Amino acid sequence: MRRVVVVGMLLALVAGCSGDPAPAQAPPPGPVVTTDSGQVRGVATDRYRLFQGIPYAAPPVGGLRWRSPQPAEAWAGVRDATVPGARCAQRASAGGNAASTSEDCLFLNVTAPVAASPATPRPVLVWLHGGGFVEGAGSDFDARRMAVDGDVVVVTLNYRLGIFGLLAHDALTGSGGYAIEDQQAALRWVRRNAQAFGGDPGNVTLAGESAGGKSVCAQLASPSAAGLFERAVLQSAPCAGTVPSGLMFPGVPAFPQWPSVADREPDGAKVAAELGCADPATAADCLRAVPVNALLDKHDRFLSPAHGNPVLPFGPDPAIAEGRVLPVPVLAGFTRDEMSELAVVSHDLAGKPLTAQRYTELLREAFGPAAEQVAAEYPPSRYASPSQAWAAVSTDRVFACPAVGYTTRFAARMPTWAYEFAEPGPPVPGMTFPAGAAHAAELPFLFPNFDTTAPALSSRMIRYWAAFAHTGDPNRPDQPAWPRYGPGATALRLAGGGGLVDLAAEHRCGFWQTVPDQTVP
Known part of the structure; x- marks a missing residue:
């Protein structure tokens, strides 16, 4: 399935100049830290220390492709940790995401405030990047301001993506969950090594955000994640329900947010056959010999972790509903206009602008007999264009109301705080209506450019997130109060004006409870 990723982190690649090489100069001495695999040298300023490209597991190459992550091999001497490690294998995207063909990619990065030390340790914030499980890297996020202003140690990391991290095939042990296993391997590395930093x-x-937030849901439901973290932050995390036909990606049938391994194995067998590995007796070895580029051609056929394997024995959706999740404080939320940009990219900018008639057709495809009911609740006449109406439908049905549901369930069992990011973004070329606060719009506020002055909202959000990391409660005396979430409670609106918001009312969640899920084929 082809997938257009709307919001990506733009990676600037700086090429070296041609000509005679400059005389070699010894690099300035940087801080050296001893990990359980060896020593690493990073960079330091008077405000932070930064270490990049630290391996947390062995390269999952050759015979380790589609196996559980193995311990990183120890090294002699001092390893350079001043530049990021390779991104996990992925294709370039329309959002500016850089391509990679590397499977040697299980690296993490550590950013620490300069005052943090083994004697005076700071809380650790581990960040899981988004990108639909097909793109992205930990190094896309500049964690320096979060570390310095929040007084926390920030760890960002890579994990296997797409077919490399999510392939389900009955010839592979643990299939469908290698990405989730990678994340747990990184968390175990943090348990062993954080104090040294x-x-x-x-x-x-x-x-985490988006796929990263969905990964946090998986970790909350994974028995093997017990004891690896004390709190959880879920940002724009599609953790529950099904996605109706065509609602997220044009022409894509309805699909569950959490497929089972049994559901995905036929897809894995089909892909294996397409790659010349149809024989079940030899499929595992055959697949491990397939070149990376051939696998990348099938990369986005696998867009979600599957359950029914050792790392995720049951689906997070029922686990959340039944309270079978790790009992840790939760901070959760989404952006007000999650699907605004995707609606335009998938239709208007694809040369198929939505008309009122096409809007009606899409509602029938997505909701079947309930289409007229949805059209009455979201009439095109209420919006600037049919595309904006479609964006409102998809935002509320795919992101907002499922999030209200699982956040309410979390709140019944553990301390929970909810937010809606509502700060409008800049105009987007080609959009027929204001983008508002689209998917991932909050990320530049949490991970702003360290070398520029951060907006007031950015500073406020960093203080909230950091306070939650310090104490399990985002409140602090110098910030507007953030009430705990619960049935009938309000969420914090993160925007220039601030305030509180009734998420269920704003996103018509009472209405969506009356619309049945479409049957998944």
Whole structure:
């Protein structure tokens, strides 16, 4: 399935100049830290220390492709940790995401405030990047301001993506969950090594956005993640329900957010056959010999972890509903206009602008007999264009109301705080209506450019997130109060004006409870 990723992190690649090489000069001495695999040298300023490209597991190449992550091999001497490691194998995207053909990619990065030390450790915030499980890297995020202003140690990491991290095939042990296993391997590395960097290994917050937030849901439901983190942050995390036909990606049939391994194995067998590995007796070895580029041609056929394997024995959706999740404080939320940009990219900018008639057809495709009911609740006449109406439908049905549901369930069992990011973004060329606060719009506020002055909202959000990492409660005396979430409670609106918002009312969640899920083929 082809997938257009709307919001990506733009990677600037700086090429070296041609000509005679300059005389070699010894690099300035940087801080050296001893990990359980060897020593690493990073860079330091008077405000932070930064270490990049640290391996947390062995390269999953050759015979280790589609196996559980193995321990990183120890090294002699001091390893350079001043540049990021390779991105996990992925294709370039329309959002500016850089391509990679590397499977040797299980690296992490550590950013620590300069005052953090083994004697005075700070809380650790582990960040899982988004990108639809097909793109992205930990190094896309500049964590320096979060570390310095929040007084936390930030760890960002890579994990296997697409077919490399999510392939389900009955010839492979643990299939469908290698990406989730990678994340747990990184969390175990943090438990063993955080203190050496000035982090508190007993005070870890696991956070992520989009696919990263969905990964946090998986970790909350994974028995093998018990004891690896003390709090959880879920940002725009599609953790529950099904996606109706065509609602997220044009022409794509309805699909569950959490497929089972049994559901995905036929897809894996089909892909294996397409790659010349149809024989079940030899499929595992055959697939491990397939060139990376051939696998990348099938990369986005696998867009979600599957359950029914050792790392995720049951689906997070029922686990959340039944309270079978790790009992840790939760901070969760989404952007007000999650699907605004995707609606335009998938239709208007693809040369198929939505008309009122086409809007009606899409509603029939997505909701069948309930289409007229949805059209009455979201009439095109209420919006600037049919595309904006479609964006409102998809935002509320795919992101907002499922998030209200699982956040309410979390709140019944553990301390929970909810937010809606509502700060409008800049105009987007080609859009027929304002983008508003689209998917991933909050990320530049949490991970702003360290070398520029951060907006007031950015500083406020960093303080909230950091306070949650420090204490399990985002409130602090110098910030507007953030009430705990619960049935009938309001969420914090993160925007220039601030305030509180009734998420269920704003996104018509009472209405969506009356619309049945479409049957998944």
